[in-house]
Amino acid sequence: MKALFVEDSPADAALIREMLTGVRNASFELEHVNRLGAGLERLEAAEFDVVLLDLMLPDSRGLETFTRLQAHAPRVPVLIMSGLDDEEVAVEAVRAGAQDYLVKGQVDPSLLVRAIRYGVERKRTEQALKESNERFRTLFENATDGILVSDEQTKSFVMCNGTMCRMLGYSPEEMKNLVLADIHPEEDLHSAARRLEKPPGKKTSMLVDIPVRRKDGNVFYADIVLSSITLDGKTYSMGVFRDATDRIQAEDLQRELEAEKMVVEKLKRLDRIKNDFVETVTHELRTPMTPLRSSIEMFLDGTLGEITPRQREFLEMIARNVERLSRYATDMLSLSRLESGKHTLHPSHVTLLPIIRPVVELLRRNARKKNSSISLNVNSEMTAFADPDAVSEVLTNLLNNALAHTPQGTRVIVSSKLPREHCVEISVADSGPGIPKHAISKVFDKFYQAGRDSGPGYKGTGVGLAVCKALVEAMGGQISVKSRPGKGAVFAFTLPTTRLT
Numbered sequence: 001m002k003a004l005f006v007e008d009s010p011a012d013a014a015l016i017r018e019m020l021t022g023v024r025n026a027s028f029e030l031e032h033v034n035r036l037g038a039g040l041e042r043l044e045a046a047e048f049d050v051v052l053l054d055l056m057l058p059d060s061r062g063l064e065t066f067t068r069l070q071a072h073a074p075r076v077p078v079l080i081m082s083g084l085d086d087e088e089v090a091v092e093a094v095r096a097g098a099q100d101y102l103v104k105g106q107v108d109p110s111l112l113v114r115a116i117r118y119g120v121e122r123k124r125t126e127q128a129l130k131e132s133n134e135r136f137r138t139l140f141e142n143a144t145d146g147i148l149v150s151d152e153q154t155k156s157f158v159m160c161n162g163t164m165c166r167m168l169g170y171s172p173e174e175m176k177n178l179v180l181a182d183i184h185p186e187e188d189l190h191s192a193a194r195r196l197e198k199p200p201g202k203k204t205s206m207l208v209d210i211p212v213r214r215k216d217g218n219v220f221y222a223d224i225v226l227s228s229i230t231l232d233g234k235t236y237s238m239g240v241f242r243d244a245t246d247r248i249q250a251e252d253l254q255r256e257l258e259a260e261k262m263v264v265e266k267l268k269r270l271d272r273i274k275n276d277f278v279e280t281v282t283h284e285l286r287t288p289m290t291p292l293r294s295s296i297e298m299f300l301d302g303t304l305g306e307i308t309p310r311q312r313e314f315l316e317m318i319a320r321n322v323e324r325l326s327r328y329a330t331d332m333l334s335l336s337r338l339e340s341g342k343h344t345l346h347p348s349h350v351t352l353l354p355i356i357r358p359v360v361e362l363l364r365r366n367a368r369k370k371n372s373s374i375s376l377n378v379n380s381e382m383t384a385f386a387d388p389d390a391v392s393e394v395l396t397n398l399l400n401n402a403l404a405h406t407p408q409g410t411r412v413i414v415s416s417k418l419p420r421e422h423c424v425e426i427s428v429a430d431s432g433p434g435i436p437k438h439a440i441s442k443v444f445d446k447f448y449q450a451g452r453d454s455g456p457g458y459k460g461t462g463v464g465l466a467v468c469k470a471l472v473e474a475m476g477g478q479i480s481v482k483s484r485p486g487k488g489a490v491f492a493f494t495l496p497t498t499r500l501t
């Protein structure tokens with residue numbers, strides 16, 4: 001065993017050395033210095049198992065001698081070698097952590113050796129306990145949950161960990177002066193206190209969403225596991241607090257999402273009902289159109305007998321309105337079916353001119369009535385992968401618009417081009433007034449009519465372009481418009497030339 005002996009009296013030093021060398025069954029390696037400064041240096045330089053310390057040294061006197069040495073080497077056990085005159089100080093040193101004190105002149109070898117051995121052993125146990133305490137303390141302080149122990153009777157706080165302090169915003173000292181009522185908001189205290197009551201017969205209880213007030217007055221919600229513990233015969237309640245803010249927020253978010261989902265589902269259901277309704281009504285509207293149209297034709301061509309010019313005038317007016325109603329019903333039906341996904345197109349490889357030409361010829365009649373003209377400039381070779389009925393519906397709508405929303409004498413041109421690979425473009429350009437800038441982005445919206453409220457003129461319903469857009473997109477193309485006010489409008493739609501994968 002390596003011992004450091006700090007002693008300024010050569011006689012005492014010699015005596016102790018003598019005692020220790022004479023001991024059987026124990027070998028001491030004794031190193032002697034006569035000043036505290038020298039002792040501290042030695043402790044710095046080498047490991048010692050024990051220090052025998054005289055408190056009255058040339059460079060330090062009294063308790064200070066011990067405290068300085070201990071501060072320097074806290075892990076080494078120290079035995080005080082006291083003179084008769086400083087026995088009181090020696091007792092104080094033991095209180096401050098020295099292992100023992102021996103009065104010089106009253107020791108014999110076996111007493112000395114035993115004191116050293118016990119001292120070393122005690123220090124080792126103390127050290128182990130201290131380390132284990134520190135480990136426990138670190139775990140306790142940094143646990144993810146806040147831990148708070150309070151007196152069951154007085155409700156005052158007895159102990160808490162660092163996590164708890166951080167959760168509440170108080171320092172550990174401030175916590176010691178608080179009671180349960182300080183951390184539960186007054187308005188909630190009553191119910192919180194009631195909920196904090198432990199169910200009889202149960203050791204622990206779990207409390208959810210308990211309001212807790214921070215030092216700054218803010219309230220957060222915590223889940224608390226509450227249990228009773230007994231320390232030194234006294235009962236305390238221990239609460240393990242977990243901040244529930246994140247959980248509550250996640251639950252709120254989840255609830256909002258569920259609510260939104262339900263709204264979406266409801267809207268979808270309503271949309272389906274609406275589409276079904278529109279479909280039924282428009283279908284019923286369309287059915288009598290064909291016999292109506294042929295009856296009027298028969299009146300007009302004289303099959304049903306002579307008619308007067310006045311009767312003809314009225315019949316033609318009826319025919320125009322039947323036409324309008326029929327077109328409206330067709331558009332509404334297409335739109336509703338496209339929206340509900342029921343409109344099934346039948347695209348195939350088609351040459352475009354044979355589809356376009358009949359539409360243009362049919363509408364040239366209307367154009368002539370307005371002194372307007374439609375010229376056709378479509379490449380006869382041009383093909384697309386498209387539904388022919390849909391292409392004529394789109395073109396009919398675009399040409400109707402080009403005639404309806406323009407004054408007399410408008411020139412309309414239908415032309416084609418190949419803007420890029422696997423794509424054709426058909427455009428309808430007119431020389432009319434064009435579309436105002438603010439309306440450009442809206443013309444494809446359902447029921448949108450630019451300038452609808454500006455006096456008499458064409459009375460449509462505003463679905464034509466919405467139908468065109470839906471049809472073109474269903475075939476894998478795009479529709480767009482370019483217009484400068486006063487310089488006419490150009491509507492163009494593309495179609496794929498091959499089947500889309």
Ligand SMILES: Nc1ncnc2c1ncn2[C@@H]1O[C@H](COP(=O)(O)OP(=O)(O)OP(=O)(O)O)[C@@H](O)[C@H]1O
Nearest residue numbers: 401402405434443449450460461462463464465489
């Ligand atoms: N060639 C055009 N020149 C000027 N404005 C146009 C032209 N084409 C469309 N518009 C404007 O866009 C609006 C929407 O057109 P859309 O075809 O959707 O409806 P509509 O023609 O008014 O009615 P519907 O086609 O249902 O009978 C029109 O009301 C019109 O204001």
Ligand SMILES: [Mg+2]
Nearest residue numbers: 401460464465
């Ligand atoms: Mg239209």
